[in-house]
Amino acid sequence: MQIRMSNIHKAFGKNKVLEGVDIEIKDGEVHALMGENGAGKSTLMNILTGLHKKDKGFVQIDGQETTFDNPKHAEEFGVAFIHQELNIWPEMTVLENLFINKEPVTHFGIIQTNKMKAIANEQFEKLSISIPLSKEAGQCSVGEQQMIEIAKALMTDAKVIIMDEPTAALTEREIEKLFAVIRSLKQEGVSIVYISHRMEEIFAICDTITVMRDGRTVDTTPIPETSFDEVVRKMVGRELTDRFPNRDAKPGASMLQVKNLTRKGVFENISFEVREGEIVGVSGLMGAGRTEIMRTLFGLDGSYEGEIMINGENVTVKNPSQAVKLGLGFITEDRKEEGLVLDFPIKDNIALPSLHSFTNKGWIGEKREHEFVDLLIKRLTIKTESALTEAKNLSGGNQQKVVIAKWIGIGPKVLILDEPTRGVDVGAKREIYQLMNELTDRGVAIIMVSSELPEILGMSDRVLVVHEGTIAGELSKEEADQEKIMTLATGGQVND
Missing domain, CATH: 3.40.50.300 (P-loop containing nucleotide triphosphate hydrolases)
Incomplete structure (x- = not known):
């Protein structure tokens, strides 16, 4: 699935969030979307998946202009969005969270719990997740909840998966598992839009990077043709001399x-x-x-x-x-x-x-x-x-x-x-x-x-x-x- 978004504009009241954004996502690529907080990255993806309506511009999928009515419509079409703020129902079990509004049922309308468990276990095995399906989601750590959301998206058989800060609460070991899954999906032709502020991850897993600043597209570049310093400069519009400021600690009592x-x-x-x-x-x-x-x-x-x-x-x-x-x-x-x-x-x-x-x-x-x-x-x-x-x-x-x-x-x-x-x-x-x-x-x-x-x-x-x-x-x-x-x-x- 190929997606092209051109000249996208969006304002909330007098606040202009997007002012002419362009991005093209190709089959089977991991496309990084970077920019400072407030640059408009999440808003752009919310427009793609039908959560917000664009004010101007157009979206093409496989060459056809397409508009989704809502995120469910986008998901049915093969575009899934794993949000930074997790969509977890804390009082429901892990299994119930995985199948919200998607429970398999018999001809008589009876929920097929065993089938749900089999599908969930298969997906968890692929991701090396060891969370009990009967556990209340609210009792899971933030990292575990993130892995549940990732598993949920992969279960939709999506052709494009948008990941907004997917590793923010994951350990190094969990990140490596996720990267292995992303590489596997890429080989199957699935495209990933990868929104992250972790520069090491962008250069480790992504093929292409689009940088946004103040609601506009600054540049799109293949990862091998850019560098950490260049990306930072494009994001913030200035040099960022050192990643960490010098510390001259003089601990007291x-x-x-x-x-x-x-x-x-x-x-x-x-x-x-x-x-x-x-x-x-x-x-x-x-x-x-x-x-x-x-x-x-x-x-x-x-x-x-x-x-x-x-x-x-x-x-x-x-x-x-x-x-x-x-x-x-x-x-x-x-x-x-x-x-x-x-x-x-x-x-x-x-x-x-x-x-x-x-x-x-x-x-x-x-x-x-x-x-x-x-x-x-x-x-x-x-x-x-x-x-x-x-x-x-x-x-x-x-x-x-x-x-x-x-x-x-x-x-x-x-x-x-x-x-x-x-x-x-x-x-x-x-x-x-x-x-x-x-x-x-x-x-x-x-x-x-x-x-x-x-x-x-x-x-x-x-x-x-x-x-x-x-x-x-x-x-x-x-x-x-x-x-x-x-x-x-x-x-x-x-x-x-």
Whole structure:
């Protein structure tokens, strides 16, 4: 299936999102679509699949002008879209999620559960997925939910699959499995539109790259004819000298100490400390317990054993409200479910944890609140027409910036960042890294959980590696490298 989109325009009210975009997707190619957050990538693909209607331009499939009425129509035609924000029904089982509105039935209308299981198991085997089909989807990690979505799309026998940040929550091992599937699909003539901000992946798996900037197509180039620096320059319209800003860490006193932290069956005997002005990276495979440790520190997951000390004082963290009062901030990996109130405006999302700062005798000082929010919007360069724009109308990367702004606003002593740059473009990533440097310069202690090893190596002053609910090892900045981290993450030992 060949797709050609020409001179595509789209505006939402006065906000012009696309202003003349061209892209051509050929049979059996992996076509990268790159651009800064807000460049219009997802909107373009939503137009292709019928979620949005174009204002101008045309779409041709195999030479015929085609318009889909809705995503279901596109899927029936052979075009599937795996969205960055996962379409998972948390209270339904994995099996039920795979077959929503597509359950095979007998002549008498009885659902063929055994047939569903056989199809699902076959697809899971291809992807090397080992998630029980009877498990509630809401109990799955974000990485597992991503793999469920990928399996669901592959089960439609699609000829074109759009993948929007498919590896954002996957481990290195899961990414390799996905790449093997993509290569197999490519050999079968299936085309992949691959939207990602991870440059290494683009150059590893893609054949062609189209770069968008400010709602326009900048360039389309075969991957062998371009480079990392050239792509970045086209995306941001300027040179990006270094991927990671220089860090000159001067750690101070111990800000957070954790001793023998344990939740039976999840993790045990977790001990570490983070000092003022320090970034401690936390690495490990998906399911190792990294996120669960951080959630417990923030009071999200109930009781625990062990000690937590903040600024030298022994504390008990029972819930997030108490954690905030103690000076903890937590940017969760799941911004859609836990980081944002999507139907609320940006203003309310950013101000929510800091409302006490603007409140006097029960009344909110709106002027102070607006000044506070506007300052953070400008500081994090959140692309929006207004602070009153609902969070759901922002691009994924700009939603992430709102979550970061929300927690920076409380003035935390300790800031936990769980996948802080997930779904964020290369230019915005550097802005976040620079912001992390500024925070540590002011004495904030940062814990950064990340599945991106370059990010761990580029920004951490020390690295903790988690394996099966325990800390497998600690590496200094000087001794940390990808091989040592992966050795520890998979249960091996690193020689001194």
